[in-house]
Amino acid sequence: MxxxxxxxxxxxxxxxxxxxxxxxxxxxxxxxxxxxxxxxxxxxxxxxxxxxxxxxxxxxxxxxxxxxxxxxxxxxxxxxxxxxxxxxxxxxxxxxxxxxxxxxxxxxxxxxxxxxxxxxxxxxxxxxxxxxxxxxxxxxxxxxxxxxxxxxxxxxxxxxxxxxxxxxxxxxxxxGADLDGEVGESHEPETHLIPNLCKAALGTGAALTVFGQDYPTPDGTPIRxxxxxxxxxxxxxxxxxxxxxxxxxxxxxxGTGEGATVMQIIAAAEKVLGMKVPYSVGPRRAGDPPSLVADASRLKQAFGWRAKYSDLETIIRTAARWQRERPY
Ligand SMILES: NC(=O)c1ccc[n+]([C@@H]2O[C@H](COP(=O)([O-])OP(=O)(O)OC[C@H]3O[C@@H](n4cnc5c(N)ncnc54)[C@H](O)[C@@H]3O)[C@@H](O)[C@H]2O)c1
Structure with a gap:
């Protein structure tokens, strides 16, 4: 043992x-x-x-x-x-x-x-x-x-x-995915925004659908x-x-305590990847609240935890690498 x-x-x-x-x-x-x-x-x-x-x-x-x-x-x-x-x-x-x-x-x-x-x-x-x-x-x-x-x-x-x-x-x-590319997100079907957006940009998946642009947020798309x-x-x-x-x-x-809209994620991905993200705007998806942002102060106080890799650049860069390589 x-x-x-x-x-x-x-x-x-x-x-x-x-x-x-x-x-x-x-x-x-x-x-x-x-x-x-x-x-x-x-x-x-x-x-x-x-x-x-x-x-x-x-x-x-x-x-x-x-x-x-x-x-x-x-x-x-x-x-x-x-x-x-x-x-x-x-x-x-x-x-x-x-x-x-x-x-x-x-x-x-x-x-x-x-x-x-x-x-x-x-x-x-x-x-x-x-x-x-x-x-x-x-x-x-x-x-x-x-x-x-x-x-x-x-x-x-x-x-x-x-x-x-x-x-x-x-x-x-x-x-995001492992910083060394050893493990990552391979859900089938994939319902999450960031892997689907990476696949759309890389041409390995369908164009992205943005579910609703009429939410009470600065650009009308949900904040997460x-x-x-x-x-x-x-x-x-x-x-x-x-x-x-x-x-x-x-x-x-x-969570990080900070939110980003879907359009902000698309803009960040286009900048980080230097590629266009093909997308269209569809109707809202049932059950999507306009905004979900964590108050993570309890975790920080009890655990001394801090987010180190949760900037959008690292999230998108690691997620895109995983989708490009996709060993499984
Ligand atoms: N991905 C997210 O953004 C997110 C957000 C909030 C909560 N969660 C929760 O985090 C957990 C992990 O999510 P994930 O995205 O890694 O999911 P995942 O589907 O990639 O992993 C779940 C794993 O559990 C295994 N599994 C399921 N039922 C089992 C069973 N009865 N016996 C043995 N193995 C079983 C599956 O084979 C799979 O390997 C889940 O409980 C999910 O609800 C995920």
Whole structure:
């Protein structure tokens, strides 16, 4: 067995999970990926052992904890397509609540006491404040956000009943790819703006559709808070370390506190890439709030975390490199 403390990473073959495995390895941990490859890639598991299997497999989870001496778990393994969740809510409750609950319960049974959960800004619904603090009302407007909020609720009660401490990280818009090009964002289908915009510019994807230009924002397009995946990964390393050291449970936003409109992202991409981004303006997409910007002061205070790579230039440069090379 390796001397490095092992962290079980459910969903470590996915976009954010694989980047976090790299950050864990760099920080001196052994990231052990548990993934069923429903949306992930075996080629993304580069920084530690791979256990192929499902969150619901209690025996496999407990064997893996025992085999590696797992000290804590990170839970990325979920479905996250908002549109699909509206058409098939049962699929989202089954995986994002049912399987997540089975996973947490298996970990508790195996004596794991530290757990970090990938939550989302979609738990807030249509916000009435900007930037959004964690105590803003949570009124999700789609089953995806509702399933994530439901599991936050389960974590609260599991923490009351057992020696189990958890952190829910509510991410805003994860973007960019590994600075060294080792892992990146390869969702199929891809619904996120920045990879689609890179593919449109490179000619490897369709022209971009801007969903609505009549929002109450300076140029009419929605404002989002883009956080580089390497900064997000670092927040997970700090979160699991803090819990293993006895830190208390809680909810934290992960964002930069600054927003950019879709048109600002297009302009930045054209400048960084020196290429035109072909696009057309279509109707609004159901359920898109005008603005989602994090108040990340709680995270900064508790973790000493700072975004280092979340400037638009680094986000776009790394995302475009990934889309150009696309090893998987
Ligand atoms: N990408 C974003 O901008 C964003 C924003 C907010 C929250 N999140 C959350 O972050 C997490 C990771 O997102 P991502 O973009 O890396 O997604 P992803 O689809 O790339 O990764 C998810 C991984 O989990 C695995 N998985 C899913 N269900 C599983 C199960 N039952 N058992 C085992 N493995 C399973 C998949 O195979 C995949 O490798 C998700 O929970 C998502 O909801 C993402």
């Amino acid at each position: 390796s001397d490095a403390p092992a962290i079980l990473v459910a969903g470590g073959a996915g976009y954010i999970g694989s980047q976090t495995c790299k950050a864990l390895k760099t920080a001196g941990y052994l990231p052990v990926t548990l993934d069923n490859l429903s949306t992930g890639y075996e080629q993304a598991v580069k920084f530690g052992p791979f256990v192929r299997g499902d969150l619901r497999d209690r025996a496999l989870v407990q064997e893996t904890v025992a085999k590696y001496g797992v000290q804590g778990a990170l839970h990325f393994a979920a479905y996250s397509l908002v549109g699909e969740s509206v058409g098939n809510p049962a699929k989202y409750y089954d995986n994002n609540v049912g399987a997540a609950n089975a996973f947490a319960s298996a970990l508790i049974g195996a004596g794991v006491q530290a757990f970090v959960f990938s939550s989302t800004a979609a738990t807030y619904g249509v916000p009435t404040a900007s930037p959004i603090p964690e105590d803003h009302p949570t009124v999700p407007i789609n089953p995806y956000g509702a399933s994530k909020l439901a599991f936050e609720g389960a974590l609260r009660w599991l923490g009351e009943a057992h020696p189990f401490r958890w952190t829910a990280l509510r991410y805003f818009n994860a973007a 808070d883009y956080i580089h995946v390497a900064d997000l990964a670092e927040a997970h390393v700090l979160a699991i370390r803090r819990l293993i050291d006895g830190g208390e449970s809680g909810v934290f936003n992960v």
